[in-house]
Amino acid sequence: MDKRIVKFIKDHHVLTLATSSNNLSYCCNVYYVYNDQNNFLIFSSDISTKHVKEFIQNPNVAGAIHLETKAIEKIQGVQLLGTVSELNGEELNIAKKLYVDTFPYAERMQLHLWKMKLKFIKMTNNQIGFGKKLIWGKIN
Numbered sequence: 001m002d003k004r005i006v007k008f009i010k011d012h013h014v015l016t017l018a019t020s021s022n023n024l025s026y027c028c029n030v031y032y033v034y035n036d037q038n039n040f041l042i043f044s045s046d047i048s049t050k051h052v053k054e055f056i057q058n059p060n061v062a063g064a065i066h067l068e069t070k071a072i073e074k075i076q077g078v079q080l081l082g083t084v085s086e087l088n089g090e091e092l093n094i095a096k097k098l099y100v101d102t103f104p105y106a107e108r109m110q111l112h113l114w115k116m117k118l119k120f121i122k123m124t125n126n127q128i129g130f131g132k133k134l135i136w137g138k139i140n
Contacts, residue, residue: 001039001136005123007041008076009034009065013102015041015080017116019054019063026050032116033102035095041080042087042116047112055084061116073126081120081139087113 009139017029028051030043041063043050061084087095092113099125100107120137 001121002123002134004125004128005078005121005134005136006034006036008078008123008125009041010036012065012067014065015043016064016118017043017051018064019051019058021054021057026054030086031103033098035098035115038117040082040117042099042113042115044099044106044109044111050110052114059083059085063116072130075126078121078123080116080118081114081137082118084114084116087115089127091115095096 013031013033015030015032016027017030018025020026028045028049030045032041032043034041047053061082063080063082064077065080067074069075093112095115096111099111099113118137120139121135123134125132125134
């Protein structure tokens with residue numbers, strides 16, 4: 001994966017996550033951390049939320065992370081495709097440590113951690129050229 005994509009994902013912490021059910025789309029925002037060794041995003045969401053209920057039924061999700069700016073030469077963002085699953089076992093222990101190290105206040109919260117395994121990333125990066133796209137993975 002292009003190191004500029006990895007750096008962008010690591011430098012940010014809010015993911016817009018899109019799910020779908022019965023041919024209707026839904027999105028939410030979640031705080032995430034990136035596990036670059038296994039190429040997945042870790043986030044916490046309560047099992048009673050609409051988006052969790054939807055990705056339990058259909059784990060195929062989309063997402064977006066972007067830099068909020070009005071300066072066209074600074075525009076950067078990624079569009080993501082992946083699958084969500086629940087973390088458990090040793091993977092959960094490692095993810096929880098990473099999440100709490102990044103968001104220390106989360107230690108006082110009841111966390112229900114999930115991972116979004118990344119399958120496709122398209123990065124728009126105007127800092128390296130207007131409309132420049134970096135692609136990793138496959139859509140299908």
